[in-house]
Amino acid sequence: MSVKNGLDADVIVVGGGAMGSAAAWQLAGRGVDVLLIERFEPGHTRGASHGASRIFRLSYPDAPHIALAREARELWRDLEKASGTSLLTVTGGVDHGSPVFLGRLHAGLAEAGVESHWVDAGEAGRRWPGLRVEGRALFHPDSGRLHADRAVAALQAQAARQGSVVLHHTRVVKIEVLGDDAVAVSTEQDSRPLRARRVVVAVGAWTDQLLGGLVPLPRLRVTQEQPAHFQPFEEGQDWPSFGHFAAGLPAYGLATPGEGVKVGLHAAGPRIDPERRDFRPRPELSAALERYVRDWLPGLDPDTAQTVTCTYTSTPDEVFVLDRSGPVVVAAGFSGTGFKFVPAIGRILADLATDGPRPDPLFSLDRSRKGLTAP
Template identity: 60%
Template sequence: MSVDVVVVGGGGVGSATAWQLARRGRSVVLLEQFASGHTKGASHGASRIFRLSYPDRVHIDLAREARDLWRELEATTGTDLLTITGGVDHGNSPLLDALADGLAAAGVSRYWLTPNEAADRWPGIRFDTRALFHPDSGRLHADRSVAALQSAASAAGALIRHETPVTSIEVLGEDAVLVHTDSGTHRARRVVAAVNGWAAKLVGKLAPLPPLRITQEQPAHFAAARPGDTWPSFGHVIGGEYGGIYGLATPGEGIKVGFHGVGPEVDPDHRDYAPEPVQLAALREYARTWLPGVDPDAFTSISCTYTTTPDANFVLDRAGPVVVATGFSGHGFKFLPALGRVLADLALDADRPDPRFAFVR
């Protein structure tokens, strides 16, 4: 089969890229190694945080673009994906001042709350410092989002094939590449490898990737102790061994709470999906101390992967005909449709995005 672009990886980023390419009238085939709805990567589950709260304009503008595209995708597919709940960050850290300054410079609504004001608004969370509230934050339904992206891509003409592992990518020239699978070979002008934790295995010899650290993260859904409480998406800088906490309500599942990027390193093809006992105990103790609105003894563990770069910025770059997307460092999901636009641009010879997303920075 010959197409304009082959997208490898049917998680959130690959699905968004296929949508962005197909809606421009390009012939696209999307190849995913696992079955639809699998839980082996970083795009599954019922909830992800959406926020504009970044200290720099690049990420804020990318999130704004993504928000508009999420709403467009909702209208296109008739699916509810993005729910605005407001978001709050707290903790004794200069990071909060940097977030506030970044939001102010970008004209994004935000304001400070005292600990008592924050606790009155969200009694399920304990505050001992001032809190930064950003009302435009919320949550995305992850599984529905990926399904909607693939549905929109398919409706625009993309061919989507699950359970089709790519065995290798063969570069023939600047504008020609062969993508090999066990069931056949696809010839294309460009290939977009949106495989995140599998990037080093698939394209490590084709592109100068930065070091990638792949970890098995283990948040948990805790049962709400008081069903009437309202919950924002939240972040808490705690310092020490675990650094930071994130959380949000996940309707039907509980209150999702997790440490950020401190799980054990793993091979994505050889994971046990089991929570590391010491970290699980620490997470439960955090819930007991800081989240009076949950039951720390009633929980369900979750398993997902982070693929983290040394500076926690994404890799969105091209080497010859090979476009690479990886290193989403636990904060990429909110940006999906905008990342798809960036990668589609790269596949169609547009200028590279911000230098922080290059292979070498």
């Protein structure tokens, strides 16, 4: 690797999952000299960015999240065109459960000009016989699914095509702030620290380990979650993406072609240390998920669960952090809900690393001191 003006890169991105890869893509597209460093091999399953399916939706009750999802939708399409890879499939989405939350959701979407409409239980049963809905549901036609593995690969490939250097199998062990425009990044593989003007850190479950004490992080909770794929009783049924907001939930699901229908209980897993994760599903959570499928998803066979595991890294208010402290740009706390926003988050991280505009204060490191709360 060449060293220019004493720097190994203008910006070093630590973490080659979805968020870090999107930041490298956006930075490289602006002509920034960027180095992306990932600890593990391409396509690894140790974090939160692997697998075939993630929900895409605009259905949030607040303007900042809706605006970010809208931007992300356009950027997903841009990435598809540039990479020649299909990433976003529109299926429509259904939310049901808490009337209070659904009312807020409908009002927020209407204010933002996003299409959604009510569907009563009878109509829901006719349109989506695999789901059981009580009361009424909110349907939003723009929702769908993203192919996570393809997305990360496409982001990294485009970043490299635009000049980014991408290093896998390279573990960052320390980040030092040397000044307002100077950082040193030490790895297990290099005898000397790598130097850059700025560093973007998007390392998911390892955020506290790498940034604890360096920037004022919120309290982060790392858990191992275990959704599962279930086989439908009837092939060819229409499966929208769905969210179920009720006591003891939320739950979510979406079709994963070739694997069944993915169903999960949101943020239900135990706290873990990512260095000591055993990847073993917890029997009690598997039983709870199978009960949920039996009770609420009559179109799925509850005895066919194929469990997968992933990590969640959550903030206390479940709103993620996109901010900069000195030369350190932080992306953290995506709580299992951030993937839909990935390319827009990459744009924000690139802005933060190059003195561009800052995002909505809702995503700041010190939002609690500013009196900002989650929607």
